[in-house]
Amino acid sequence: MTDTITNPIEYPEITQQLSENVILTTVDDIYNWAKMSSLYPLMFGTACCFMEFMAAYASRFDMERYGMIPRATPRQADLLITAGTITMKYAPNLVRLYEQMAEPKYVIAMGACTITGGMFSVDSPSAVRGVDKLIPVDVYIPGCPPRPEAVVDAIIKLRKKIANESIQEREKTQQTHRYYSIPHNMKVVPPMFDGEYLRSEERETPSKEIVEAMGLPLPLALPATANSQL
Ligand code: SF4
Secondary structure, eight states: OOOOOSSOSSOOOOOSOGGGTOOOOOHHHHHHHHHHTOOOBBOOBOSTHHHHHHHHHSTTTOGGGGTOOOBSSGGGOOEEEEESOOBTTTHHHHHHHHHHSOSSOEEEEESHHHHHOGGGTTTOSSBOSOGGGTSOOSEEEOSSSOOHHHHHHHHHHHHHHHHTOOSTTHHHHSOOOOOOSSOOOOOOOOOSOOSTTTTSHHHHSOOHHHHHHHTOOOOTTSOTTTTTTO
């Protein structure tokens, strides 16, 4: 019987033993292993939560040890960590970024603001009450802000989720409905502050009385009789 050594120092050699030369696995396992070991998150942050997200990448927590390399373009990213408040004005951009990301893609909602609107959920006219109204979310990280340990924990949970996926069941596990956390009746309204007021003739050309009161010469654009009624 041949002696076997676990983790030999020398380079491995081809032996006659089958178990030392062949790895048996499933397509699902090797596909999931590759996916979970090379998550590329999009560099994305809209508010204070992103400070903690950055700290998770710094030397103390070192998220790159999970094979995670932040990408500056959604075309090369497959993980979106929504770090920060999402406003209704920004919502279309978030959805566009998500749609531009490569499949299969995952989303982590980081912080109270992105989960429910957080401190803005009561009276803000602009904060989105939960990014799951816009894009499907895989893992939620509560907190305001969540610490880097919580981000690392969410990554581990996401890796476990990816490890359990099956290519055959992909159709069944994909999201088919969006479940709203808080029903609301908000309506899109046209912009109120369109700058028209600042461009009005009265503001661009001061009235004759104001010019005289300030002791300034009358502007050429201002006729002597203009704005005399103001
Ligand atoms: Fe900032 Fe807290 Fe909102 Fe995060 S959850 S973006 S820390 S207010």
